[in-house]
Amino acid sequence: MSAESLELFSYWRSSAAYRVRIGLNLKDLPYDITPVHLVRDGGQQHSEGYAALNPQELVPTLRHGEQVLHQSMAILEYLDEVFGGPSLLPDDAAGRARVRALAQLVACDIHPLNNLRVMQFFSDTWNVPQVEREDWTRHWIQLGFEAMERMLVESVETGRFCHGDTPTLADCCLVPQLYNARRFNVDLGPYPTLVRIEAACMALPAFEAAKPENQPDAV
Template sequence: MTLYSYWRSSAAYRVRIALNLKGLEYAIEPVHLVRDGGQQHAPAYRGINPQGVVPTLLHGERVFRQSLAIIEYIDETWPAPPLLPARSRDRARVRALAQLVASDMHPLNNLRVLQFLEGEWSVPQAERELWIRHWLLEGFAALEALLADHPSTGRFCDGEAPGLADCCLVPQVYNARRFGVDLAPFPNVARIEANCMALPEFAAARPEAQPDAPAA
């Protein structure tokens, strides 16, 4: 398998965690989102991902796009250890936590949006960072409420083993740190992230551990 990835892409980070949790071998094909005007816009890459975004997973001759769809595919294809709980209502809860991050936090703060704000509207950096923090804080507040208020929450978002929601939570916490968001008001989010990062599967997926990360 080959994962088209960018070291700091939070959507690619999710998939790297999932592949690692399954113990799967994969090659990283770096797509630099800034260099060369954005390698994701190159015609060859657009051929496999018409949106021009990462990640894309190649498995044999098949092409998979969109991080959560890729993770569900991985989970269905290699069922152990499971990334979703067995009961339908619990699966719905985990998917909702994942989608809160993937649909309501990350899309507002990703590179193409920040490039629009800067390039089209000349929004100054301080205002762009205010924008980023606004959506992060709103999302984490909801995530914290959903985690604090549910008996399924354990060492991880769902019980005692990491899964789909943790694959989404961890990269978003990475973004929060990058943009100076204080996690103190979100103790369950912070606690679960720490439990995740203690696992080698998460540590190996982190941006700084990627082959395309810049030298420290």
């Protein structure tokens, strides 16, 4: 299928959208970004037009011709199955399972507990003070990073990147979560393997181009 009609609905600081930008760039796929500001105007993701496109009112959404795709992990695997270029998953079943486990550690266990709508609920519904919201965020990031560091250190499959010497789905998830960790002043000293892998990733143009501050809607 042609990649000429790829349109990514994205917010510059969304880590889920960041994952997809990395994947698109790694596969050298041309795409247009349509910004969806998650805070302005009460959150543009809640507009009638965008809600019709994505009933969850979340980013990212990827439109590929007539196909409308939701959820960053599903989008990344779709890109891997539909397009050529470097694969985001290993060839062997055990390797694919390991990469998915590392990726889902971030996407399923860390990120959902500290994303914007959780923080807004704490603030707007329960009146949780900011200092406590930030403590919550750091707690879950640190807990996940502790496990991920061990999983990487203890596996012979870990190479320059999370799995071997080419970036995978796991690296697409790790880098944005480290970006979030710095936003919340998480001490990364206990996670040298994560930081080392991040440095290897950021040396690649695909990761550099996907950075939040390099997006057209960055403010």
